[in-house]
Amino acid sequence: MNNFINIKKYGFSEMFSKEIPQDSPLEPARVLSQEKGFYRIITDKGEKLAEVSGKFRYQAVLSSEYPAVGDFVLVNWNESGNSAIIESLLPRKSAFIRKAAGEPQQEQIVAANIDTIFLCMALNNDFNIRRLERYLSIAWDSCAMPVVVLTKSDLCDDLDYKLSEVSSIAFGLDILVTTSTEENGYRELLPFISEGKTIAFIGSSGVGKSTLINLLLGKEQLKTNGLRNDDKGRHTTTHRELFLLPSGGMVIDTPGMRELGMWDNDTGIDRTFTEIETLASQCKFRNCTHKNEPGCAVLKALETGELEIDRWNSYQKLKAESSYIEDKESYLIAKGKREKEISKLIKKMPIRV
DSSP states (O other): OOOSOOGGGGTOOHHHHTTSOTTOOOEEEEEEEEETTEEEEEETTEEEEEEEOHHHHHHOOSGGGSOOTTOEEEEEOOTTSSEEEEEEEOOOSOEEEEEOSSSSOOEEEEEESOSEEEEEEESSTTOOHHHHHHHHHHHHTTTSEEEEEEEOGGGOSOHHHHHHHHHTTSTTOOEEEOOSSSTTTTGGGGGGOOTTOEEEEEESTTSSHHHHHHHHHTSOOSOOOOBOTTSOBOOOOOSOEEEEOTTSOEEEEOOOOSOOBOOSOHHHHHHHTHHHHHHHTTSSSTTOOSSSOTTOHHHHHHHHTSSOHHHHHHHHHHHHHHHHHHHHHHHHHHHHHHHHHHHHHHHHSOOOO
């Protein structure tokens, strides 16, 4: 165990400190990784495995109420035990949230307390502008700043065209072009990484996130694989993990996401599709459905080609997905609370012999 680690190097600031009661005997810690119900945490006392307390587990209704990589938690260090006990979760300043894969539908925290999100997309066969719209919509809702990172530029023979496509949807955002085949092919990232700040690398499988992180770490810490026969990268990262860089910044590596479901992302969608929101505000009727109403600015833009049909369809799809999830979330919260109330009543009932 490493002693005398300053947790402030891991992003612990006054914002989190003021959330801790002055007389609390618990230690503030940051979650570095999670796997199979255990968390690897770091405090001023060092690193240790941890698990949530029974009370924490009982009070949590949704999976998103459990700690995620990047979270700050309060722990009982448990000097004599092998693992610390996580007693509570400090409020998050930001979180990248997606719909958890499978059923029942719940939200999943991919990374928490991040300052910048590197949305990574390869410039070879992985390139998909509709997927990037989805990533941007979720990123804008995270309260962190999105940056588009285009990887594998050495495998792209139409870079200008693809840059133009990305610029047409990533309004006002920084767009970085990288390659791992050149010695300085990752230096575009460096101005966005500074001491005390946390960057999350988000993207589909095999786009080169781990390769970029290895370059930033200055060593081959993360396993990487080459291309498959279809020119796409191979999936290598299996869990989320936070690393402290030699520069003092922090990065979170995440597994590639085959499914990136929306989770109540209306605000992010509106910001990603800002030109559609502007058009909608110009419609003759405030409650215009953009289907057959007279004076619909959206339909007019589709007819003239000002608005591409593919982009309009993408907007509608994400809006419908987000609306469905919003209704589902309310149901799950109410269901979870009801089950806990029933459990309390059962425990109070007299035992019949």
